[in-house]
Amino acid sequence: MEMELLKERIRRDGKVKPGNVLKVDQFLNHQMDTDLFMEIGREFKRRFSDVEVNKILTIEASGIGIACVAAQSFHVPVVFAKKTQTKNIAGDVYTTRVESFTHGRIYDVIVSKEYLGPGDKVLLIDDFLANGKALEGLIDLVKEAGAELVGAGIVIEKGFQIGGDIIRKKGVRLESLAIVESMDAETGKIVFRDEIPQL
Amino acid sequence: MEMELLKERIRRDGKVKPGNVLKVDQFLNHQMDTDLFMEIGREFKRRFSDVEVNKILTIEASGIGIACVAAQSFHVPVVFAKKTQTKNIAGDVYTTRVESFTHGRIYDVIVSKEYLGPGDKVLLIDDFLANGKALEGLIDLVKEAGAELVGAGIVIEKGFQIGGDIIRKKGVRLESLAIVESMDAETGKIVFRDEIPQL
Numbered sequence: 001m002e003m004e005l006l007k008e009r010i011r012r013d014g015k016v017k018p019g020n021v022l023k024v025d026q027f028l029n030h031q032m033d034t035d036l037f038m039e040i041g042r043e044f045k046r047r048f049s050d051v052e053v054n055k056i057l058t059i060e061a062s063g064i065g066i067a068c069v070a071a072q073s074f075h076v077p078v079v080f081a082k083k084t085q086t087k088n089i090a091g092d093v094y095t096t097r098v099e100s101f102t103h104g105r106i107y108d109v110i111v112s113k114e115y116l117g118p119g120d121k122v123l124l125i126d127d128f129l130a131n132g133k134a135l136e137g138l139i140d141l142v143k144e145a146g147a148e149l150v151g152a153g154i155v156i157e158k159g160f161q162i163g164g165d166i167i168r169k170k171g172v173r174l175e176s177l178a179i180v181e182s183m184d185a186e187t188g189k190i191v192f193r194d195e196i197p198q199l
Numbered sequence: 200m201e202m203e204l205l206k207e208r209i210r211r212d213g214k215v216k217p218g219n220v221l222k223v224d225q226f227l228n229h230q231m232d233t234d235l236f237m238e239i240g241r242e243f244k245r246r247f248s249d250v251e252v253n254k255i256l257t258i259e260a261s262g263i264g265i266a267c268v269a270a271q272s273f274h275v276p277v278v279f280a281k282k283t284q285t286k287n288i289a290g291d292v293y294t295t296r297v298e299s300f301t302h303g304r305i306y307d308v309i310v311s312k313e314y315l316g317p318g319d320k321v322l323l324i325d326d327f328l329a330n331g332k333a334l335e336g337l338i339d340l341v342k343e344a345g346a347e348l349v350g351a352g353i354v355i356e357k358g359f360q361i362g363g364d365i366i367r368k369k370g371v372r373l374e375s376l377a378i379v380e381s382m383d384a385e386t387g388k389i390v391f392r393d394e395i396p397q398l
Contacts (some may be wrong), residue, residue, distance in 0.1 A: 060260035
C-alpha cells in the first residue's frame with residue numbers, strides 16, 4: 001500500500017517535466033513541508049515497527065530533512081553521509097563512490113568511523129530512488145562499517161527506473177511510500193504502481 | 200541567556216582542535232541528535248514567540264536538519280538555499296555568492312523564486328555562525344526576494360570571530376543559543392560568553 005496523503009500531494013504539487021523528471025521541490029526537496037515529513041516519518045515507523053533500529057543513515061543534502069523529522073518517530077540519531085570531492089581523505093572514514101546522473105559527476109561519499117560501526121542497526125532513508133546509485137552507496141557504507149542493514153525507506157520511487165529492482169534483488173527490505181510507474185509531461189498525468197491492475 | 204542543555208552537550212561531546220576548530224559532529228553536523236534538535240527548536244520558538252514567522256530559510260547541508268526539526272515547533276515550511284557551482288543559472292532563482300573558508304571556495308547560492316517572495320516573514324536558521332558569510336548570503340536572498348527578515352537563530356556562535364558583530368550591526372535580531380568566547384585545544388576548555396564576568 002502506498003501512502004495516500006503523499007500520492008495526493010504529488011498529484012497536486014508535483015510537476016512532470018520532459019525526460020521523466022518529476023519536480024517535487026514545492027514540498028520535498030527545496031521547500032520542505034515538515035508537517036508532511038512528520039506524517040511520512042510516522043509511516044516509516046509503522047512499516048518498520050517490527051524491527052530494531054538504532055540509527056538512521058541518509059545522504060546530503062535533500063535526504064537530511066526527511067531523515068531528521070522521521071527520526072522523531074524512531075528516537076534515534078541520524079547520520080548523514082557527506083559528498084566530497086576532496087582528494088585526500090583521512091583513514092578515519094568509510095568511503096564509497098556515487099555517480100550522480102543529475103549532476104553528471106562522481107562523488108566520494110564518506111561517513112566517520114566514529115558514528116557507524118558493528119552493533120548498529122541501520123535504517124536508510126532518502127527522498128528519491130531512481131537508478132539506485134545513492135542507495136547502493138549507503139549500503140556499501142553500512143557493509144564497510146560492519147553494521148546491520150535493517151532496511152531502506154524511500155519517499156518516492158521511480159518505478160520505471162532500475163534502482164528499485166537492484167535494491168530488492170540485493171535482499172534489502174525496501175519500503176517506498178509512493179512508486180511512480182509512469183508520467184506524462186504533456187498532460188501532467190502520474191500513474192502510481194498500485195493503480196495498475198495486477199495480472 | 201544561553202541554552203544550558205546545549206552548552207553541557209558542547210562541553211561533553213565537542214572537541215577543540217588546533218586553529219580554533221570546534222568539532223561537534225557527534226551531535227550537530229554529521230551525527231545529529233534529533234531529540235536535542237527538538238529542544239533547540241522549542242528554544243528558538245520561545246525566543247521568537249513574539250513575532251510572526253511563516254517560513255524558515257536555511258542553507259545546505261548541515262543547516263537542514265536543525266531547520267526541519269525546529270519547524271516542528273513553528274509549523275511552517277523550510278526552504279533550503281542550494282549551493283551550486285553551475286555556471287548557467289536560470290532566471291527563476293534568487294542568487295548570491297558565499298565564500299566558504301572551510302572549503303576554500305566560492306559558491307553560488309540559490310533559492311527558487313517560487314518559494315520566497317514579498318509577504319514572507321522569514322526566520323533564518325543555521326548550525327554555526329563564525330565569519331558570517333553564509334548568514335549574510337541568506338540575508339541577501341531574503342532582501343532580493345522582497346521578503347521580511349524576522350531574525351536569525353543560530354545554534355553555536357563563535358563569539359571570537361566577526362560574524363556575530365557583522366550581523367548585529369546590520370540590525371538583524373540574532374539569537375545564538377551558545378556563544379563560544381574562547382577555546383583551548385590543549386586543555387579542551389571552552390568558555391561561553393555568559394561565563395565571562397561583565398564589567
